[in-house]
Amino acid sequence: MTPRQPGRMTARAALAGLAAALPAVACLAQQDGRQDGRLSGSAFMSAETREMQADDAANPGMLSVLDGEALWSRKEGAAGRACADCHSDAATSMRGVAARFPAFDAARNAPVNLDQRINICRAEKQGAAPFAWESPEILALSAYVGLQSRGLPITAGEDPRLAPFIERGRGFYSLRQGQLDLACASCHDDNWGRLLGSSPIPQAHPTGYPIYRLEWQGMGSLQRRLRNCLAGVRAEPFAYGAPEYVELELFLMTRAHGMVMETPAVRP
């Protein structure tokens, strides 16, 4: 859709007011180091929620990370092999890995997200059954691997083989859908910073997944969050793992290229 410049200007003006109230906005812009106007979802949160995320002792997502750390060393499947048996210390081997997912998988000739990559490893290297979507185990392992990219820039989308998939994700992002006939872009490009029923609309940069969402009282993946938005506009959700979701994830991560990873993020 065509960007609506007047709305955009007003949203910018609204955000200028928000920036005055929230020191984190300026702080995050500096962290990103690009000053290009892109803002993490944390810039739109209350000070309390930002503090909860920043303090590992208070961040509920860290409990999932600890579970993931234990799973990393647990022998699994017919092969009786742990992640650590091949990948050794995650702090070294997984550094920056989550920041480049979804990544191109040559065998499937398509992008796979981190959860899918973990389950591929389980099937092919451990001889283990896949973890169910949104299960505590897959979220824990993703959070643990994700933590190894915390503070690093997002690098997703650099593989040229991803180009057609990124474009499909972009198309989906701009497609008006559902009974309310809204595209992702209608809110997150054209109206970010404004209030939707008193909640500020963020720019939809997935910098901190899996996240601990206060509304869920639990951890969840980006696909769970996308399903929430699709349900909100009364559109038909896809099954977890559907190519459409992975392509949208890929587009969003590419759009956030260079922004700083925050996993495990806390969101309202």
Next chain:
Amino acid sequence: MTGAAAGLVLALALSAMPAQVRAAGPAPAGEPAYAVVGDEIPAPLTGQPGDAARGRAIAASRQKGLCLLCHSGPFPEERFQGNLAPDLAGVGARLSEGRLRLRLVDGRRLDPDTIMPSYYRTDGLNRVGAAWRDRTLLTAQEIEDLVAFLATLRN
């Protein structure tokens, strides 16, 4: 009303309309048709006058009207109000009932880029969830109730 009868009514309505008639609204399945004149739908969608009290409840409802997700308005009891769209205070003084009606029925006729949903339309939509497919956001009578309520917001 059968399709043929609806078409006849529509044809009669059109033939009686002045030259500025731009388009006849497609009636959503099973719902009454309407006629757009300029930037208004001058005639009510139903024979039963709108009920402003019911309209207020629809406007505030998070399941029905969803208005306060985007608009703020004179609803002191509602804490969560959006600011994506103009304040509803005074909208009854700014817009005639016919203009309010068209903006609710299908505001995209006036601005194809608007984020305001078309509350009385089922065509031209993508990937509508099974629970909502082929259903309008509001019924004709609910639109009339909302128009009646919004018309009372005069300052």
